[in-house]
Amino acid sequence: MAVLQEGLEPRPVGSYPKTGIDVLIVGTGLAGLTAAIECIRKGHNVRVLERNATINTQGDMYFMGLSATKFFKHWPEMKAEYDSIGIHNAWIETFKHSGERMIPPLSVAERLRDAGLDPKTPPGTFQMRPLIYRMFVRQVEKLGIDIEFNRRVVDYFEDEKTGKGGCVTDDGKRYEADVVIAADGVGSKSQKLVGGQVRARSSGRAMWRAAFPIENLEKNPEVKDFFKMVGPDGDCPCVRTFLGPGTYALTLTRPDTMIWIINHNATGSSAENWNNTIDYQEVLDEMDKGVGSKPWANIFKELIKTTPPKTIVNFELLWRDPQPSWTSPHARPFTRNACAQKLGFSNAELLQETDWEKVTLDPRRAQPKLPKWVWSHDPETYTYKHYHANVKSMEAGIPFDDSEIAERDPNFPKGYRYVPWTIDWIMECMRKGVAVDLGEGEWE
Numbered sequence: 001m002a003v004l005q006e007g008l009e010p011r012p013v014g015s016y017p018k019t020g021i022d023v024l025i026v027g028t029g030l031a032g033l034t035a036a037i038e039c040i041r042k043g044h045n046v047r048v049l050e051r052n053a054t055i056n057t058q059g060d061m062y063f064m065g066l067s068a069t070k071f072f073k074h075w076p077e078m079k080a081e082y083d084s085i086g087i088h089n090a091w092i093e094t095f096k097h098s099g100e101r102m103i104p105p106l107s108v109a110e111r112l113r114d115a116g117l118d119p120k121t122p123p124g125t126f127q128m129r130p131l132i133y134r135m136f137v138r139q140v141e142k143l144g145i146d147i148e149f150n151r152r153v154v155d156y157f158e159d160e161k162t163g164k165g166g167c168v169t170d171d172g173k174r175y176e177a178d179v180v181i182a183a184d185g186v187g188s189k190s191q192k193l194v195g196g197q198v199r200a201r202s203s204g205r206a207m208w209r210a211a212f213p214i215e216n217l218e219k220n221p222e223v224k225d226f227f228k229m230v231g232p233d234g235d236c237p238c239v240r241t242f243l244g245p246g247t248y249a250l251t252l253t254r255p256d257t258m259i260w261i262i263n264h265n266a267t268g269s270s271a272e273n274w275n276n277t278i279d280y281q282e283v284l285d286e287m288d289k290g291v292g293s294k295p296w297a298n299i300f301k302e303l304i305k306t307t308p309p310k311t312i313v314n315f316e317l318l319w320r321d322p323q324p325s326w327t328s329p330h331a332r333p334f335t336r337n338a339c340a341q342k343l344g345f346s347n348a349e350l351l352q353e354t355d356w357e358k359v360t361l362d363p364r365r366a367q368p369k370l371p372k373w374v375w376s377h378d379p380e381t382y383t384y385k386h387y388h389a390n391v392k393s394m395e396a397g398i399p400f401d402d403s404e405i406a407e408r409d410p411n412f413p414k415g416y417r418y419v420p421w422t423i424d425w426i427m428e429c430m431r432k433g434v435a436v437d438l439g440e441g442e443w444e
Contacts, residue, residue, distance in 0.1 A: 011074055012074055012075070012076070016043040021045065021179065022045045022179070023035075023047070023179045024175055024176075024177035025046065025049070025183055026167060026182050026183060026184045027049075027050065027051075027184035029183055030132070032181070036145050041074060047177070048140075050150075051184065055137055059128075059129030060129060063124050064086075064127045066124050067376070067379065070381075075139070085131045087125055089109075090107070090126055090237045090238065091231060091237070091239070092238070093106075093238060093241070095241070096244060096294075097243060097248075099299060108122065123370050126237075151173075154168055155189055200318040203316075203317045203319045206270035207264070208287075209312070209315060210312045211258070211259045211311070213256065213257065214257055216258065220305070220306055226299050237255075239252050244294075245291050246265070247263055249300065260300075260307075262287065265289065266316055267314065269314050270314050271315070276315065277310050283304050283312060284304060320423065322421070373413055377411060379411075412441070416441030416443075419439060
């Protein structure tokens with residue numbers, strides 16, 4: 001049988017015939033919205049449920065990996081807008097939390113060249129969440145996708161006889177479809193049906209996050225000068241990292257926006273809620289706790305003081321054990337899983353316990369690991385490439401990890417073998433001061 005070539009070339013909306021397949025998507029995060037527009041492109045019937053009264057497009061910055069943008073090849077208008085709003089000309093500067101500059105400003109392009117990578121195809125880009133979100137929302141509206149708001153899903157179900165799956169909202173209304181995509185967050189009620197409800201655990205950590213108009217820096221000329229943009233003409237956005245014992249921070253200076261983020265020990269006001277705002281004085285009162293004999297740099301504290309009221313979010317970081325499965329027994333509902341990798345814990349150790357002697361010799365030791373097997377992966381082309389062989393393995397009862405595909409062309413580190421792990425094990429490693437073992441395989 002010939003290998004399917006679909007997924008390799010652009011196939012814009014309208015390229016596929018109507019399938020008659022009904023798809024129900026719960027949640028309007030980026031995963032839910034991406035699923036919605038892609039299911040429309042494939043010719044399916046799509047309905048979306050959202051628990052809130054509207055789609056929340058607020059937020060600050062995040063790093064969007066290249067692998068998550070591969071599908072833009074089918075959406076040329078989105079690709080053009082994404083490229084126009086992305087922070088492609090950013091520079092990076094690294095400090096100790098106490099203010100000593102350890103690595104001078106260097107453009108991301110230069111860093112990529114130093115690492116032997118193509119600056120024109122970076123592993124990802126820093127993005128402003130509000131801009132990206134609004135781009136997705138406009139595409140959903142353009143396609144006329146049906147979104148029902150104020151629909152809080154409290155249960156999921158599937159019917160083996162009818163081959164249907166569905167969900168129930170808090171007002172007792174039932175929704176049914178051929179396929180259900182639970183993209184309603186890590187606490188989704190779909191876990192009960194898919195792999196068992198996963199209990200959230202406090203990590204003991206949280207993030208102070210703030211994004212506000214750059215004009216606020218006018219309150220303090222010294223802060224304005226320190227956190228200015230850089231580059232030959234002084235017009236390039238700059239990401240500044242501050243690394244300290246048990247803590248780290250990021251700032252981003254853009255032409256119109258200032259952002260700062262600090263990872264810290266959880267406080268009584270921390271909550272897993274993006275609307276959980278606090279006053280800047282609380283940050284100033286707490287930030288020097290647990291960082292050793294050297295306090296945070298005064299210039300960072302002055303930056304915090306320029307933050308407008310009702311802007312700083314104190315977001316608690318909760319941990320959950322990896323789910324053993326992401327589909328229901330009959331594979332009608334399935335869950336959009338947040339990526340549960342030990343790599344994230346390993347990177348946190350690197351940022352919070354930086355070895356400055358090694359960083360002086362190799363600046364890459366002050367930045368998180370982002371292996372090529374992650375950012376270079378194209379999930380769509382990979383699926384089409386191996387679809388028939390994988391079905392054959394499944395019919396023979398061969399787990400994917402034991403298949404010829406996994407041996408020849410894995411979508412994980414070559415040589416890696418998954419071994420179940422728990423948050424309890426991670427926390428025990430941290431208590432003992434032992435590095436989190438990523439396992440065998442080519443992780444670099």
